[in-house]
Amino acid sequence: MDEPPRHVHTLVIGGGLSGLAAAIRFRTQGWSDFLVLERGQDVGGTWRDNTYPGAACDVPSHLYSYSFALNPDWSRSFSPQGEIQAYVTKVARHYGVRDRHVFGCEVLSARWREASARWDVETTRGAFTADVLVGAFGALCEPSLPEIPGIEDFAGRIHHSSRWEHDYDLSGKRVAVIGTGASAVQIVPAIASQVAELQVYQRTAPWVLPRLDRRYSKLERLACRYLPGYQRALRAGIYWAHDVQAVALAKVPALLKPVELLARTKLRKEVADAKLRRRLRPRYRLGCKRILLSNTYYPTFNQEHVRLITDGIAEVREKSIVTADGVEHDTDVIVCATGFHVTDSPTYQRIFGRDGRSLADVFDEGGLQVYKGTAIAGFPNMFLLVGPNTGLGHNSMIFMIESQVNYLVGALTAMKRQRLRTLEVRASAQREYYRELQRKLSRSVWNTGGCSSWYLDKHGANTTMWPGFSFAFRGITRTFDIEAFHISS
Numbered sequence: 001m002d003e004p005p006r007h008v009h010t011l012v013i014g015g016g017l018s019g020l021a022a023a024i025r026f027r028t029q030g031w032s033d034f035l036v037l038e039r040g041q042d043v044g045g046t047w048r049d050n051t052y053p054g055a056a057c058d059v060p061s062h063l064y065s066y067s068f069a070l071n072p073d074w075s076r077s078f079s080p081q082g083e084i085q086a087y088v089t090k091v092a093r094h095y096g097v098r099d100r101h102v103f104g105c106e107v108l109s110a111r112w113r114e115a116s117a118r119w120d121v122e123t124t125r126g127a128f129t130a131d132v133l134v135g136a137f138g139a140l141c142e143p144s145l146p147e148i149p150g151i152e153d154f155a156g157r158i159h160h161s162s163r164w165e166h167d168y169d170l171s172g173k174r175v176a177v178i179g180t181g182a183s184a185v186q187i188v189p190a191i192a193s194q195v196a197e198l199q200v201y202q203r204t205a206p207w208v209l210p211r212l213d214r215r216y217s218k219l220e221r222l223a224c225r226y227l228p229g230y231q232r233a234l235r236a237g238i239y240w241a242h243d244v245q246a247v248a249l250a251k252v253p254a255l256l257k258p259v260e261l262l263a264r265t266k267l268r269k270e271v272a273d274a275k276l277r278r279r280l281r282p283r284y285r286l287g288c289k290r291i292l293l294s295n296t297y298y299p300t301f302n303q304e305h306v307r308l309i310t311d312g313i314a315e316v317r318e319k320s321i322v323t324a325d326g327v328e329h330d331t332d333v334i335v336c337a338t339g340f341h342v343t344d345s346p347t348y349q350r351i352f353g354r355d356g357r358s359l360a361d362v363f364d365e366g367g368l369q370v371y372k373g374t375a376i377a378g379f380p381n382m383f384l385l386v387g388p389n390t391g392l393g394h395n396s397m398i399f400m401i402e403s404q405v406n407y408l409v410g411a412l413t414a415m416k417r418q419r420l421r422t423l424e425v426r427a428s429a430q431r432e433y434y435r436e437l438q439r440k441l442s443r444s445v446w447n448t449g450g451c452s453s454w455y456l457d458k459h460g461a462n463t464t465m466w467p468g469f470s471f472a473f474r475g476i477t478r479t480f481d482i483e484a485f486h487i488s489s
């Protein structure tokens with residue numbers, strides 16, 4: 001949009017999967033007084049940004065789709081990044097919401113103004129005001145780069161996994177991949193055949209399970225397109241299998257044992273060298289960190305030019321990485337597959353609520369207490385999507401997004417119908433909600449499984465994951481509970 005309106009009823013920050021879901025829902029409600037501010041040049045968020053070699057989803061395609069825009073054309077059971085991004089852009093076009101997006105527009109600050117009961121928003125494309133602010137900026141978008149002594153003096157290239165530089169050719173290069181999470185496990189096998197030497201710096205060995213990926217046959221695609229109810233039934237089957245299985249695993253630790261055995265057997269089959277296997281073997285309970293799916297990760301280490309390095313990184317020099325054992329590894333390129341700022345998102349420093357306090361300050365003091373992952377005391381007329389404690393390790397985030405959008409639409413409908421000036425969650429409701437969440441989480445494998453992960457904030461509280469069935473979250477977001485909110489007209 002070239003010249004966007006400077007005041008709208010609802011301003012959404014972020015045009016990723018959650019911002020897009022909100023925009024489409026607003027449109028279908030018949031609302032047009034909204035804008036989506038997106039710092040990139042397209043919709044898609046993480047799926048636009050994460051173009052690293054091998055990038056693909058580890059949630060089945062038919063589940064990782066909007067319920068209102070099922071896609072009969074998925075080519076594989078687990079979709080590659082390009083196909084998901086094409087799907088997202090097609091959905092945005094189909095619902096005609098691209099014209100409500102302002103691209104290349106980064107939010108610099110958003111301040112609640114008590115006197116006017118509005119949000120003042122400064123951006124790289126000028127100022128906006130809005131009655132309601134929706135933070136749809138996501139959790140996995142701000143790259144976290146490792147703080148290693150000397151890294152700023154490295155003379156070669158440094159990529160973060162989510163900012164891949166495709167014009168740079170890795171052929172014949174000595175490449176160091178730092179990290180062994182969900183991104184690394186896809187990058188390592190994808191680039192191994194191209195590079196002269198691959199060093200994989202592992203701090204914590206992950207659990208890796210088989211990836212049941214396959215190409216869909218033409219017949220299956222035709223059935224999805226033309227057989228009434230087929231695709232919905234397929235999707236429901238995948239949904240229930242995932243939800244029940246994962247929650248059972250998280251709640252009944254005895255069930256973890258056979259799955260751990262499966263993972264160990266896989267490791268034994270795929271890596272010939274016993275010493276190497278020992279170093280690849282995870283030392284915490286399965287599920288404590290995200291479970292990774294790959295059939296190609298372990299076998300990559302059987303290649304002579306691929307080295308697993310488990311001594312910690314001591315420093316980076318101009319042309320090498322030095323590990324704690326004093327060994328210097330000559331390196332041309334460093335790939336940081338080191339994850340994201342999740343519980344400490346820089347965007348939290350840019351949003352200022354009542355009394356001028358930033359979200360970062362409020363979270364720092366009291367933890368990431370957010371009512372239903374959506375509303376925060378002290379931040380009137382503001383809602384988050386994919387906020388704290390809405391993450392899933394086992395099912396589709398799109399399901400959680402649609403639940404939250406439903407709740408948001410309930411709140412906005414109440415505001416419009418009752419002509420409310422402000423809506424702000426009660427601190428007592430928020431406190432109670434958070435206490436109950438933390439009580440449930442304290443017994444979960446994420447908290448007790450013997451690992452340290454980005455699910456936990458700096459105080460050790462799990463402020464990332466939703467502790468239970470995803471349909472339970474759908475249940476609590478089905479209707480907007482205005483009694484949990486202070487209102488003013």
Ligand code: N01
Binds near residue numbers: 147161180184338
């Ligand atoms: O990031 P991560 P990711 N020195 O934070 C290591 C989603 N995702 O980008 O385990 C050395 O998980 C760190 O080590 P440790 C998914 O939700 C989805 O891989 O902390 N190592 C770890 O190994 C996922 O969970 C898909 O000891 C350092 C790695 O870097 C989330 O994105 C695909 C280090 C970071 O792992 C993030 O995944 C990809 C340091 N200083 C991603 N700092 C799908 O398929 C960090 N590490 C949907």
